[in-house]
Amino acid sequence: MADKPSDQIAQERAGRPFPVSWDQFHRDCRALTWRLNEVGPFHAVIAITRGGLVPAAIVARELGLRVIDTVCIASYDHDKQGDLKVLKGISEQTAKLGGGTGKGLLIVDDLVDTGKTGKLVRELLPDAHFATVYAKPKGRPLVDTYITEVSQDTWIYFPWDTALSFQPPIRDGAA
DSSP states (O other): OTTSOHHHHHHHHHSEEEEOOHHHHHHHHHHHHHHHHHHOOOSEEEEEETTTHHHHHHHHHHHTOOOEEEEEEEEEETTEEEEEEEEEOOOHHHHHHTTTTTTTEEEEEEEESSSHHHHHHHHHOTTSEEEEEEEOTTTGGGOSEEEEEOOTTEEEEOGGGOOOOOOOOGGGTOO
């Protein structure tokens, strides 16, 4: 297994690849915003870094929100999920907007997977609205709003993690 590229190892572990283009991701983020527009209003958007940065920017633009903060939680090392580390919490100003419990705050991430990150964020801001673009079954109960559910064994290839390259035809054994 040491001779294989890391992306091939990740795909073998995940079972089902799900590549997402920039266009598709933008459409999915706008669809998420349509749902969130009916739930708000929100005082601020909090992106879970790093995956939540892009969808949070799109959602904030579409909802007209100018206050954008981050909570920095490390849970993945390329293709392996490990222990959670809070690298940066939300600012005091943003916490005040949410009354200390997150009420009126919108937390955005690209994906909820096992729910470990979601659980930690819920503990930090129990009354915030938690939205993700994609959800897997184990983490889905922690999310208030999402667009697409994928199976637990799916590995999502986000556009910022991929590059265009030649793909062999399916008849030649391509996935």
